[in-house]
Amino acid sequence: MTDSVKFNRACVIGVGLIGSSLAHAMRTAALVDEIIGVDRDADVIARAQKLGVIDKGETDLVKGVKGADLIIVSTPVGAIGAVAAELASAADDGALIIDVGSVKGVALDAAKAMPERVHFVPCHPVAGTEQSGPEAGFASLFHDRWCILTPAPRDDDAYKAAVDKAAALWSGVGAKVEIMTAEHHDLALAVTSHLPHLIAFTIVGAADDVESVAAGEIVKYSAGGFRDFTRIAASDPVMWRDVFLNNKEAVLEVLGRFSEELAVMQRAIRWGDGQALEDAFTRVRGLRKAIVEAGQESAAPNFGRDDKPR
């Protein structure tokens, strides 16, 4: 694996939370000389340029990627196929192309369809916030977070070197790199990310449906637990629509497991089976401790959000 890596010109396609964070992070780590932003929304380009996220901007993808030795596809997952199809002819020879999408099956398909002269390495940095847009990006987003690579089945040395370069890029911005199959990624992330988001969207939506409890009461008494769910339910709707459309099988599979478990809980409540409830609640306590110990979570109570004087 290459220990360090340097790019002349990076082109970030889709300058949102992840694209702009990676731009900031690469600049901070001096991994790139020049950053071009491509976004179909000219306003996003203007804002990103004003923020110093990108050096230049372009709404035309073909023009924007010209001369780039690194192309970062940070669009919603549903756009990756179409963007990759354009890059197949538009990207410079030898360019490293990475995506940052939360579903890797669709990125792998796009990577497999690429001509051999360019090197698409599907990537997923498991990091984010509930905010969107170029203003939301920050350089330390990937620090100590995992980035999963699901390379295409290519045996040529140029591609292998590209995978090493992609890994070095993520290491360079503070992430820890793991390589696995796209299929396993999509199941593992269905558990740790996609199902949690679906549940959060659903519980926040369902709260609205209880007619006799006013929205104002939900707001006032949200510190009882509900507010936690509103964080990920505030995430970008288009990004998440695309995740569910593109990881249907794995999400439906883990959702089935969840629904079974929920039925067991429901029955324990209906039957007043206190021992079953206590056992189930006790069993899950250890996992948070492990997550805190692995450096993936704050040890402070309430995520530390109450640390500041209120």
Next chain:
Amino acid sequence: MTDSVKFNRACVIGVGLIGSSLAHAMRTAALVDEIIGVDRDADVIARAQKLGVIDKGETDLVKGVKGADLIIVSTPVGAIGAVAAELASAADDGALIIDVGSVKGVALDAAKAMPERVHFVPCHPVAGTEQSGPEAGFASLFHDRWCILTPAPRDDDAYKAAVDKAAALWSGVGAKVEIMTAEHHDLALAVTSHLPHLIAFTIVGAADDVESVAAGEIVKYSAGGFRDFTRIAASDPVMWRDVFLNNKEAVLEVLGRFSEELAVMQRAIRWGDGQALEDAFTRVRGLRKAIVEAGQESAAPNFGRDDKPR
């Protein structure tokens, strides 16, 4: 309503997160001269005393409440009935008794069964953390949080004065006070607290069941959303067992609403109905904004837990 309030001797029965926080808060606000702790666990008493949470400790309830003009029942909800039955004879004449439980129907029943010479005002401060025990308590826990009172249907002036005193106590430790029926409380909190906890316990438990995803992977990739749920799933199992056993009807009702909404989401995913998903995800975004604006949540991305250098 009384503007300020002062007690000679408070007796805290159950010196856990809420009991010890209230002790700290009352002391900080100079609302009490002396605090006695009662806990059936002598070790808890010793720890609370060492921490300065309580002045004296007692494992015997009858001895502990002697001379107290304020009695705080901060046990799990399932113990409130039995504790109240003891207090009916053990509490001093005119003592104000409050509980802090998350279910108010059961506390109201206990309050109604009290002799007229003592005044039980059911209370629920909607505040907490995922931690337990006397070490977890801190004085600012109730700042800007709501405390709901569900008084007994008593018309005598002594009881009305006791309700005012209870309200003044909560105001004195920084909370905002609301009065409602126990029935409405139990439905509203089923939405904003009980269902979220049940879902969090369930999703964390269900993650364990996907055999092909290792526990280590769940830990590593938890920053994708899962880690948020582990916070409330780390809450005290006995406390939560008692909540579900004692608020069965309301929890089953809102759980039914949630399951319906989840079925709608599931179908949209199965059918690839992107518009339905996007609309649903867009609709819930506003609620978090309202919660932040109401001072019930941090505006910082990721709850601000990543503000510190990692």
